[in-house]
Structures are given as C-alpha cells and as structure tokens.
Amino acid sequence: MKYFMKTVVLGLFSSSVMASGTHSHSHDNMRYSVGEPSKGIPDRSISVSMQDTMRFVFNPELDKLKNGETIEFRVKNDGAIQHEFSIGNAEDQVKHAQMMRQMPDMKHNDPNTVSLAPGKSASISWKFMGKDTVVFACNIPGHFEAGMKHILAITDI
Template sequence: MNTQQLALSLIGLSLSAAVLASGSHAGGHGDHGDHGNAAVGKPGVAAKASRTVTVNMTDNMRYNPARIQVKQGETVRFVIRNSGKIKHEFVLGTQQELEEHYEQMKKFPEMEHADPNLVTLAPGKTGEVVWQFTKAGVVDFACLQPGHYEAGMKGQVNVAGGRKAAK
C-alpha cells in the first residue's frame, strides 16, 4: 500500500469512527428516537403527565426505585437524579434494545445521546424523561455506561393494561 492509499484508508476509518461516535449510524444510537417506541411507548408531553416519579441512581449500580407501576396510556415525568460520583444513565427500552445499545456503549463509551427515551447525567446532576406508555407489558430501563448494566443497574416499568388514558 502506498502513502496515498494509506492516507485515504486512515481518513475513511476516521470518518467511520466519527459517524459512529456521533450516533448517526444505522441501527445505533442515532435512530433511538423511533427505534422500538412501538414496543415501549412514545415520548410524552410534560403538560400531559399524570404524575412525576423520582428515580435515584447510585454508585452501587442500582436504581431506587427499580420497579415502577404505571397504567397503559399514562404519561409519566421521570425526574432522574445521579447521587453518585460517576456518570450514570436512565434508558427506557426493550431488553433486546438495551443489550444492543450496551454493546455499542462498550465500544464507544463517550458517545453522546440526544434521544427522548434516555438521560445521561454527570455526578450530582438531575434530568428528566417524559414518556407515554402506550402498550401493556414490561418496559425495561438500565444504565448503559460500560460495566454498569452487567453489574445489575437495571429496572422495570410494569404497564398495567386496561382502558387507555386520554391522550
């Protein structure tokens, strides 16, 4: 390989890494706005939230609470607090989506997120996710920072079926 071919190859690799790190790659972070929403619900409107649930994230790799009950159709405002000394996330999704996302996070741990189903928080910070749960069943949530998911930083929202709340 000559110098020009090597330079072009390195530029190509750099561009690929930049696209992946930006979250714009197919099947990765950039498409989470719609990815799986049918299964777990959809972004909610804060003014239509029926209640607020505060979730605390800790450095012992746990959420408090780790189990949350909601009703089908309900819009919930989650206030997420990172009371730890390291960065944590709160990501809503199916178990499969969370596991796929986690594999990407292990490869690109500094990847930035801008999706409505998650919040990434520095130590001591607070953020929120407003979500409408459109289907009955279980919606998982987890911290996808490398090592945290494997350490058990997971939880579930149990969505009780029945009459849908007004939209």
C-alpha cells in the first residue's frame, strides 16, 4: 500500500510539471485491488447505462460478483453530459476522485476506467479476484456523491 501511495504522489507531481492542457495518462505500473483487465472470453456480459440522474443502470442487474469470473461491461453514456465507469475498491475511487478534482481536464484511460461523452459507448472486460468490496464509480466531480456508484463484495460462490 505504501508503494501505491508513492505512485500516486509521483503521478501527481509529474503531471503538474507537464505542460498544462489535456493529456492522456495511464498507470502502467498500477496494481489493481479487485482483479485485473481481461482479454479472455467473459463469463457473462452486462450492459451499463450511465444516466444524468446520476445512476448506473445494469442490465441484467448486477447483484453478485464471483471470485475468478470475468464480466464484460458494455457501457453506454445515455446522458447529455460526460460520465465515467470505473472499477476499483473504495480506496482506489477516493484517490481517483481526488485526482479528478485536481486535474479536471485529465483524460483517464486507465484499463479499469472508461470515460464517455454523451451517446458514446465502450466495453471493459474485467476479471474479479479476491474478496474485497468493489466500488463502481463515476468520478466526475459531484457524480459519485450524487449516487453514481454501485458497491458489491466479491464472494467465493
């Protein structure tokens, strides 16, 4: 955990010394807390509608996450403003939200996050591992606080 903190601090520092403006940024050395991006065949696919009511609408409903399963999320922004769908644990999302507040123009192309303009869609495949609690979050400032999140523990069965 100490290592992760250091990475975030260094990331903030190097971003702040770069030229201002929009830039892409990926955490190549990031370790994920709740699994990993997957290129394998998913065990199931779930569509996620992101809406300006500050809700993720999962179809079918996402009420269980099994240790070792891969889920393909087909994410669509059905709203009129930017939204994102990010997979992590509570700590990841708090840090991500802090970075977004400090660098609102930053484009987040991390493998655990898709940020979408209105009407756009993208897929993200994720293999869930461990037994942490997963926090799906939109970290556009104010959205998480308004309810744009879904929280679910990974289970062994």
